[in-house]
Structure formats: structure tokens, C-alpha cells
Amino acid sequence: MSLKNIYTYGGRPAKRNLTVADIQANKARGLKMTQVDAQTRDEAAMLADLGIDVITIADLDIDEVRGGAPDTFVTGSQTMVQYVSEDEALGAAIRCAERGADAIYTPRGLGVVERLSKEGLAVQGHLGLVPRRSTLVGGLRTIGRTAEEAMALLEDFRRLEEAGAYACEVECVAVEALEAIRNHTNLVTYSIGSGSGGDVIFSFLMDICGDVENPPRHAKAWGDVLSLRKAIAVEQEKAVGSFKSEVTAGSFPDPAHTVSMKPGEQEKFYEALEGWRPLHQ
Secondary structure, X not given: OOOEEEEOOOOOEEEEOOOHHHHHHHHHHOOOEEXXXXXXXXXXXXXXXXXXXXXXXXHHHHHHXXXXXXXXXXXXXXXXXXXXXXXXXXXXXXXXXXXXXOEEEOOOOHHHHHHHHOOOOOEEEEEEOOHHHHHHHOOOOOEOOOHHHHHHHHHHHHHHXXXXXXXXXXXXXXXXXXXXXXXXXOOEEEEEOOOOOOOEEEEOHHHHOOOOXXXXXXXXXXXXXXXXXXXXXXXXXXXXXXXXXXXXHOOOOOHHHOOOOOXXXXXHHXXXXXXXXXXXX
């Protein structure tokens, strides 16, 4: 894969697997892309090595993730409550971009999206089911299952695009609705639980690896890390319990795990102790 030369928002020369323009061109060509989240340097390095197109991260993890995936397109994500005012959100977005993020995700309103995009940041919004606003739509459910709701969702896409976003995470939207809407918007669509109609298919690492006790319906596991984690927890409990028991019984530390004095030195030491008196006794 050839890398593109860029300058980061912070003015540093860098290389990237994709640019925003590339992602938009891939959308136009119908080329499917992938996005997975990472929290650590090792996770980021693994995703980069496996060719994941976009890595999404918590914005505060940017240095850690960039260390593992220096050339992969990274989206720094803000939470709903992390930054209260538009000024705070903008300041945090600029700091994240300065340290190497290629785009900024926000689930907040159009005012925040517009404020960030006006500063030349690539902004990704969130439509469909926004879990932290789920009370407004009657709970955790699929959005756009009726024609009326799907048309209302299309209007939301239009408003988000007009606010300056380049992309949108589309969560738990009816398959047919997103398949149709993606052809009526310039927004790059990141589908999670919304079928294959998205331009980018997004899944969380824990869901992919089977590391969730009760995964959402749209999640598919290609591994069983949870069973391994449970087995590790059992081994940890067994090991710590044995440690406690042997210390209490006096059988640990034992000769196999300690170092004795050199031959003959113990006797010399004891003789010296018998003649030793404290200086101020």
C-alpha cells in the first residue's frame, strides 16, 4: 500500500494510508472500508498491520495510538459530556488534531459540528440511534423502519452535511434506509448496526474479538477472548489463594526461592553478632 504525504493540523510532515479526499473517492467508487477502535499502542499496531482503514479512538488516547499506528487514518472521538461548551470542544479538537488526529468525531449538536468544521477540521457526526439520546426516541431501537422516519433521517443527513461534516457514524438504522440514503448524501457513512449500505463498516474491537458478556444484536464475534479472560481470572484467583495459604503456613518463601549466605559465612556472622554492641547502649 502506498502512503500519502501530508502535513498534520499541527504542521508536522507525516504519511497516511488514506486522506479525507481518498475516503470520499472510495465512497464514490463503492469501495468498502473498515473502522475499528483502539485504546492502546499494541491494539493500534495490530489494526495497522492487518490493514484496517480507519482507527477510531478516544481523543485523549491520541499519543498512545499514534505510537502504534503512525501512518493510519485516525479519528479522535469526543464523548457527549466530555466538553460542555463549543469553545471547550473546539479547543480539545484542535489539540487532538495538533497531535496527529486526521478527523474529529462528535455526537453533539450541529452547532458544535459547524464550529469545528469552520476551523478546517474534518468532522464526523452521529445519526440514527445515538445511545445517550435514546430516551428521546423511546429507548434503544432501530431508526428508520418506517418511511416517515427514514425521510426524517434523510433531513438530518442534509442538515449535518450543511453544518460542514464530512462523515457520519450511522448507528442502528434500518438496512434499506441507509442503502437509499447513502446515494442522496455526500457524507461518508460509517455503519454500525446499519447493514452493509455504509461506506465504512465499523465494529468495536471487543465485539470482533468476542470479549463482551452481552453483545448487541448487530455485533458479530470472530473470536472468543471473553472465555480466555475468564480462564485467566480463574488462574489468577487460584494463584493468589495458593500464595496466601503458603505464606500463612510458613512454607513460602522456601529454599528453592531464596539465596543463602556463602559456606562458612553464617557462623562468622553469628560470632560477630555475639560481640556486637550498639554504639549508644
